[in-house]
Amino acid sequence: xxxxxxxxxxxxxxxxxxxxxxxxxxxxxxxxxxxxxxxxxxxxxxxxxxxxxxxxxxxxxxxxxxxxxxxxxxxxxxxxxxxxxxxxxxxxxxxxxxxxxxxxxxxxxxxxxxxxxxxxxxxxxxxxxxxxxxxxxxxxxxxxxxxxxxxxxxxxxxxxxxxxxxxxxxxxxxxxxxxxxxxxxxxxxxxxxxxxxxxxxxxxxxxxxxxxxxxxxxxxxxxxxxxxxxxxxxxxxxxxxxxxxxxxxxxxx
Amino acid sequence: xxxxxxxxxxxxxxxxxxxxxxxxxxxxxxxxxxxxxxxxxxxxxxxxxxxxxxxxxxxxxxxxxxxxxxxxxxxxxxxxxxxxxxxxxxxxxxxxxxxxxxxxxxxxxxxxxxxxxxxxxxxxxxxxxxxxxxxxxxxxxxxxxxxxxxxxxxxxxxxxxxxxxxxxxxxxxxxxxxxxxxxxxxxxxxxxxxxxxxxxxxxxxxxxxxxxxxxxxxxxxxxxxxxxxxxxxxxxxxxx
Numbered sequence: 001x002x003x004x005x006x007x008x009x010x011x012x013x014x015x016x017x018x019x020x021x022x023x024x025x026x027x028x029x030x031x032x033x034x035x036x037x038x039x040x041x042x043x044x045x046x047x048x049x050x051x052x053x054x055x056x057x058x059x060x061x062x063x064x065x066x067x068x069x070x071x072x073x074x075x076x077x078x079x080x081x082x083x084x085x086x087x088x089x090x091x092x093x094x095x096x097x098x099x100x101x102x103x104x105x106x107x108x109x110x111x112x113x114x115x116x117x118x119x120x121x122x123x124x125x126x127x128x129x130x131x132x133x134x135x136x137x138x139x140x141x142x143x144x145x146x147x148x149x150x151x152x153x154x155x156x157x158x159x160x161x162x163x164x165x166x167x168x169x170x171x172x173x174x175x176x177x178x179x180x181x182x183x184x185x186x187x188x189x190x191x192x193x194x195x196x197x198x199x200x201x202x203x204x205x206x207x208x209x210x211x212x213x214x215x216x217x218x219x220x221x222x223x224x225x226x227x228x229x230x231x232x233x234x235x236x237x238x239x240x241x242x243x244x245x246x247x248x249x250x251x252x253x
Numbered sequence: 254x255x256x257x258x259x260x261x262x263x264x265x266x267x268x269x270x271x272x273x274x275x276x277x278x279x280x281x282x283x284x285x286x287x288x289x290x291x292x293x294x295x296x297x298x299x300x301x302x303x304x305x306x307x308x309x310x311x312x313x314x315x316x317x318x319x320x321x322x323x324x325x326x327x328x329x330x331x332x333x334x335x336x337x338x339x340x341x342x343x344x345x346x347x348x349x350x351x352x353x354x355x356x357x358x359x360x361x362x363x364x365x366x367x368x369x370x371x372x373x374x375x376x377x378x379x380x381x382x383x384x385x386x387x388x389x390x391x392x393x394x395x396x397x398x399x400x401x402x403x404x405x406x407x408x409x410x411x412x413x414x415x416x417x418x419x420x421x422x423x424x425x426x427x428x429x430x431x432x433x434x435x436x437x438x439x440x441x442x443x444x445x446x447x448x449x450x451x452x453x454x455x456x457x458x459x460x461x462x463x464x465x466x467x468x469x470x471x472x473x474x475x476x477x478x479x480x481x482x483x484x485x486x487x488x489x490x491x492x493x
Contacts, residue, residue, distance in 0.1 A: 010366045013359075014352050021354040021395070089350055092423075093367060094326035094341075164273035247329025250322050251266050 004099055011103035016110050030111045034070050035118050038063045045183050054185060056214050060126050063119050064213055065182035065206045067112065068141070072148055072202060073173050075108040079152035080159045080166045087253040097246050098239070101152050105145065123213070131216040137209060140219065143228060144205045150235035153242045160252055181206055201227040255300035255338070256419060256450055257324060262333035264294040264319055264474075293319045295474045297333070304448040308465035308482065310458065310489050315471040317454045321421050324452060339418035339450070348408035353397035357388060357407055360396055364411045378414050386410035405433060413440050419450045438464070458486050 001008075020026045042059040049058050082104040083090060083097065090097065159165040180202045186194055197203040204227035208219035268289040271277040280287050294316045301307055309317045322328035325341055350367045351360050361382055365375040375382075383389050386406045388399075396404060422441070441464070445451060455461055461468065461482065468485035470478035472492070478485045 006372050007366050010363045010372075011350075014350070014355065014363050017359065018352045018354045086350070089367065091322070091327065092325065093349055095367075161269065162272065162274045162277060164275055168274060248267075250327040252269065 001096065001099075004095060007095060008099055008103050008106070011099065012106045012110075015103060015107035019107075031114050031118055034063075034067055034115045037070070038066055041066070041183060049184065056128065057126050060122060060128065061185075061210070061214070062183060063122060064210050065180075067115055067119055068144060068206055068209060069177065069180060069182045069202065070115070071108060071112040072144070073177070074111070075105050075148050076152060076155060076169065076173070077166070078104045078108060079148075080155045080169065082152075083156050083160050083249060084163070084253060090253045091250050097249060098153060098242060101156050102149065105149055105152060109145065128214065129216060133212045133216050133218065136212040136219065140205055140208045140212070140224070143224070143231060144202075146235065147201050147205070147227070147231035150231060150238045154234075154238035157242050157245050157249075160249060176200075176202065179203070198223060198226060199230075201230050256303050257301040257338070257452075258334075258336040259297045259299050260334045260336070262294060262297040262323065262330045262335055263292070264316075264323065264328070265331045266291040266293050293474050294323070294330075297476055299469065299476065299479055301450060301452070303339075303450055306445055306451045306453065306464060306466045308461035308468045308485075309452065309454045309471060310456075310461060310468060310486060311471035312493070314473075316474040317471055318423060320471070321423055321452065321454055324419070325421055337419070341417075341419045341421065347405060347412060351396060351404075351408065354395055356395055357383075357386075357392040357399070360407065361411055364408065365414070368412065368415045370415060375414075382410045382414055385413070402433070409433070409437065417444070417449055419452070420444055421452050423454045458490070462486060 038059060041062055045062070046058045049061075054061050079101050082100045086100050089100070155165060155169060179196060180200060181188075181197065186197050186203070186207060189197075197207070204223045208224055208227075211217055211219045268291050270286055270289065271280050277287060297320075309320060311317050319328065323330055323335060324337065326337070348360075348364060350363055352363065355363065361379065362372065362375055366372060383392055386403075386409075388403050388407060391399065391403065396407070399407070420441075438460075441451065445464075453461065453465060465482050467480065468478070468482045469476060470485045470489045477492075478488050
């Protein structure tokens with residue numbers, strides 16, 4: 001893969017520039033879209049959530065979960081189409097196909113960083129205490145990226161064979177969103193149902209982000225290890241399947 | 254020295270009758286056919302030596318493009334073995350990966366890297382590439398504003414600055430105006446003189462006659478003729 005880093009770089013740049021050049025607003029849209037979603041959801045849910053004793057203002061709590069979730073769902077949405085929308089490349093030129101998936105995801109990281117800037121400003125406005133534990137956000141994000149990449153490999157390949165996999169997965173994502181503590185805290189649920197969150201990597205990551213940002217503490221290691229193992233297993237299976245099917249991509253695209 | 258060796262190569266496609274899961278589920282309930290095996294290339298045995306210029310002729314669906322895909326490495330053979338000794342330049346796909354919103358300059362880098370060039374090399378050759386394309390004035394304009402002629406010139410200019418050992422050409426001469434086609438042919442002759450192995454797929458039989466040193470005639474995935482150019486083309490015309 002290292003040998004192809006220039007290719008990854010230019011495909012990523014194409015993705016980013018192509019999008020931002022389309023409209024002047026494009027640039028702001030990426031930042032404003034998650035922000036407005038947060039504002040709207042805050043209005044809707046803040047009264048219900050007041051009783052929960054989160055310890056921090058609800059908008060900040062929500063935003064901390066919403067940003068990584070949006071990164072996850074936007075990434076999957078684009079990555080699923082990364083092979084079909086580059087059909088001319090897939091048909092004619094050989095390079096490892098996972099590069100197309102990877103470049104799409106890296107472009108999404110760029111969006112994420114832009115949107116994160118607003119979040120950082122908001123944290124200052126709401127006077128969240130800064131701590132060194134916050135730096136742990138970065139390795140957790142890498143882990144989330146890895147999980148997203150594994151899932152993207154699998155879904156992008158499947159979507160090449162059956163084009164409605166993406167619509168089906170949109171439904172799954174909607175359900176997944178409500179099973180992930182984005183708008184609520186896990187403590188909201190009775191103890192006996194909380195195992196769902198332990199097995200859901202997205203929930204593990206979002207809880208870990210909140211832990212390092214707001215509690216000034218280490219994340220729960222045992223949960224992170226489960227998240228890591230699931231991500232690793234998913235990646236190994238997906239990558240294998242992807243590589244096995246790669247030789248037929250050019251025939252079906 | 255053989256550069257490309259086909260050893261009992263077979264290629265099957267699975268023709269999908271349903272493009273979506275929705276249709277697939279319906280088809281399974283109705284007990285309709287879902288996948289159909291298509292034998293696209295049948296037991297191919299041949300080798301191509303360095304410097305040969307091989308024309309591949311045959312009707313649509315005979316397997317010509319599939320053959321090129323195998324050599325390019327984008328598609329894998331179902332059985333048999335395929336050896337490629339040299340780096341294959343991608344099929345000349347003019348403007349592979351071009352993005353309409355990006356400028357000519359940005360697209361040169363993008364396209365070049367996709368074709369396997371190094372960024373440093375493109376930087377060094379940048380002025381030459383632009384000079385060859387004759388669109389220096391518009392190099393910082395998004396290519397969506399280019400005419401199709403300008404687009405082709407830009408794409409072709411990048412393509413010829415790759416330094417291929419094996420060149421795969423699929424119907425490239427079908428595009429562009431006469432002047433552009435002539436330019437393509439001149440450049441291909443230059444490659445030929447340099448000893449580049451060229452594999453050429455075309456329906457333009459006269460070009461194949463003039464340009465190639467050997468012809469492969471495919472019919473329904475089978476190799477019907479392999480050898481002298483005129484004989485191969487005559488056989489193809491007779492059987493059409």
